[in-house]
Amino acid sequence: MTKRLRRAGGRVFDPMKEMIKRQVEMGELGQGEAIMAERKLAEAFSISRESVRRGLRELIEEGLLKVVPAKGVFVDYQGPRRHGGRGTSTLGYVFWGAPASVLHNPFFEGLVRGVEQELRDKGFHLMVASDPSGGTTRLPLMVKDKKVDGVLLEGAPVETYRHIEQFVPAVGISNYILINGAEAQHTGDIVCPDNQRAIMSLFAYLHELGHRKVGFITPPLDHSSFLGRFEGYQLAHHRYGLPLRQEYIIHTPGNPDPDSVMPILERADRPTAIMCANDFTALVLLRAARKAGIAVPEQLSVTGFDDLDQAAGAKPPLTTVRVSTVEMGRLAVRRLIEKIERRDPDEVQIQIQGELVLRGSCAPPAAA
Numbered sequence: 001m002t003k004r005l006r007r008a009g010g011r012v013f014d015p016m017k018e019m020i021k022r023q024v025e026m027g028e029l030g031q032g033e034a035i036m037a038e039r040k041l042a043e044a045f046s047i048s049r050e051s052v053r054r055g056l057r058e059l060i061e062e063g064l065l066k067v068v069p070a071k072g073v074f075v076d077y078q079g080p081r082r083h084g085g086r087g088t089s090t091l092g093y094v095f096w097g098a099p100a101s102v103l104h105n106p107f108f109e110g111l112v113r114g115v116e117q118e119l120r121d122k123g124f125h126l127m128v129a130s131d132p133s134g135g136t137t138r139l140p141l142m143v144k145d146k147k148v149d150g151v152l153l154e155g156a157p158v159e160t161y162r163h164i165e166q167f168v169p170a171v172g173i174s175n176y177i178l179i180n181g182a183e184a185q186h187t188g189d190i191v192c193p194d195n196q197r198a199i200m201s202l203f204a205y206l207h208e209l210g211h212r213k214v215g216f217i218t219p220p221l222d223h224s225s226f227l228g229r230f231e232g233y234q235l236a237h238h239r240y241g242l243p244l245r246q247e248y249i250i251h252t253p254g255n256p257d258p259d260s261v262m263p264i265l266e267r268a269d270r271p272t273a274i275m276c277a278n279d280f281t282a283l284v285l286l287r288a289a290r291k292a293g294i295a296v297p298e299q300l301s302v303t304g305f306d307d308l309d310q311a312a313g314a315k316p317p318l319t320t321v322r323v324s325t326v327e328m329g330r331l332a333v334r335r336l337i338e339k340i341e342r343r344d345p346d347e348v349q350i351q352i353q354g355e356l357v358l359r360g361s362c363a364p365p366a367a368a
Contacts, residue, residue, distance in 0.1 A: 013055035016045045020055075024064050024077050035065060035073040063341075077341075090125040091115075091336060092142045095154035107306055107325055108154070111173060114329020115152065122337060124149075143167050150336045155223070161188050169339035173332040174325075175225035189339065191332040191350040193323040195225055198354030199232030199275065200239070202303055202321060205356060206273045207240055210364045211301060215248035215264055215271035217281050219256065226277045229305060233275060256281050258288035265292045265300075272301065272365035279304035279311050282318055286361070297363035307357050317359035328352050 023029040036044070041052045056073055059065045066076035093115060095108065112128070119126050127142050142148045143164060150169040153161055156176055164170045165188060172190035206214055214233075221227045237244045248271050252260045261281070264270060265288055276282035282304030286296060294300050296316055304311060307322035331350050 011051075011054075012047045013045070013051040016041055016047065016052065017055040017059060020059060021062075021064060024059075024075055029075050031075055031077065033075045034071075035075070037072070089123070089340075090127055090148050091119065091333065092140065092148035092151040093126060093128045093154065094140045094142070094151055094156065095128075095130050096156050096160075107174070107308070110325025111154065111329040111332075114324075114326035114331075115333050116329075117326070118330040118333035122333065124333075124337070139164065139167065150340045152332050152336060169336060171332050171336040171339065173328060175223050189335055189348050189350075190224075191328050191335060192225065192228075192352070193321075193328075194351035194353055195228030196232035196235065197351075198305070198321045198323070198356075199229045200236045201354070201356055202275065202305075202319075203233065203236035203240075205319075205358070206275070206301060206303070206362065207236075209273075209301070209362060211271075211273040212242060213245075213248070213269075213271045213273070213365075214242075215250070215274040216277070217250040217252060217256075217261055217264065217274060217285060218277035219252055219254050219281065221251070229277045252281060256284050258284055258291055261285050261288050262292065265289060265294060270300070273303070273362070274300065275303045277305060279306045279308040279318060279320055282320070282361075283310060283314055286314055286316075286318070297361050299366055301362040301365070303362065305354075311357075312359070314361070316361045319359045319362045320357050321354040322357045323352050323354045 020029070020035065029035070035041075035056070038049050038052050038056075041047075042049045045052075056065060060067065060073075064075070064077045065073050067073055093112065116126060127148055129140055129142055140151070143151060148168060150171070151164055152171055152173050153164065153176070154173050156164075156172065158176055161170055161172055161176060170188065172188060172192070174192055176190065203214065216230065216233045218226050218230055221230055234244060247267070248264065250261060250264050261284060264274065274285060276285055282302055285302055289296050289300055289302070296302050302318065304318050304320040307320045311318040311320050331352070335348060335350060
């Protein structure tokens with residue numbers, strides 16, 4: 001007769017379950033490794049094979065194990081990897097661009113603040129790096145050296161996202177770079193503003209004011225955010241049955257100056273309102289309008305996007321779209337941790353609803 005150990009309190013299979021759970025979560029049993037055979041587990045813990053099966057079923061339900069028919073039970077968990085024996089996890093944040101141009105950007109500051117808040121709540125650490133070269137297939141050192149469990153990518157090329165995903169889970173945040181025109185669809189997880197809807201709501205406001213000739217100024221459309229906003233501008237024209245006039249669309253360099261937006265202001269039949277793809281461009285447009293002697297909003301309405309700190313202090317204060325970058329950062333972290341811990345195979349695009357901020361840069365069009 002086999003002697004079975006009956007422990008006071010708890011269930012007879014709990015010690016077996018806790019040991020397997022600890023081995024999986026600490027990485028002692030790696031992804032895809034087979035669990036000890038049912039018979040051997042029963043002998044090792046002096047419990048029945050039925051008790052072994054009950055414990056394994058709970059681990060399967062908790063997402064740690066899976067059954068492969070005719071083969072056995074295997075680890076099915078890619079949880080946070082522990083580094084240096086500290087018992088803590090680290091997530092990376094990699095942004096594309098020169099550090100000086102990003103670190104003092106209020107939009108970036110809001111994203112990082114949200115990321116840090118969520119990481120504190122979840123018990124993770126943050127490692128931040130930049131890639132000013134814009135390389136698409138070079139691994140960030142934090143990934144190459146296996147210092148992080150997952151990466152948030154800000155403004156990364158689509159090809160970079162796909163490449164990094166082969167090594168660690170990744171989530172895009174804010175936008176991504178389209179290397180060529182065919183790359184119009186992101187193929188991974190991203191947290192971003194609902195750019196199309198926000199621009200269409202802003203266009204609807206201008207339409208209610210009476211504007212029918214609305215221009216659009218945008219930096220290069222190789223950034224997904226700018227592309228989405230431009231698509232919203234196009235869709236709004238279709239919704240209201242207005243002709244899309246190419247001469248009212250200006251594509252500026254990444255860092256526009258007043259000279260780059262002046263052509264649309266010098267037109268004899270200039271638009272009565274101009275939408276800008278971001279606040280920075282809108283602030284440049286306000287400077288150019290003053291230089292050209294065009295009164296805003298009496299002769300021209302102007303809108304932006306992002307609600308930077310400078311927008312409220314502009315002359316006149318800028319009508320724009322506010323997106324909670326802090327919330328974007330928090331949601332990006334949550335999604336990345338989901339991918340790390342649960343290996344969720346579905347690709348998710350989380351869109352943050354924008355809020356219209358109506359200020360003094362818009363008015364009904366002047367009478368003809």
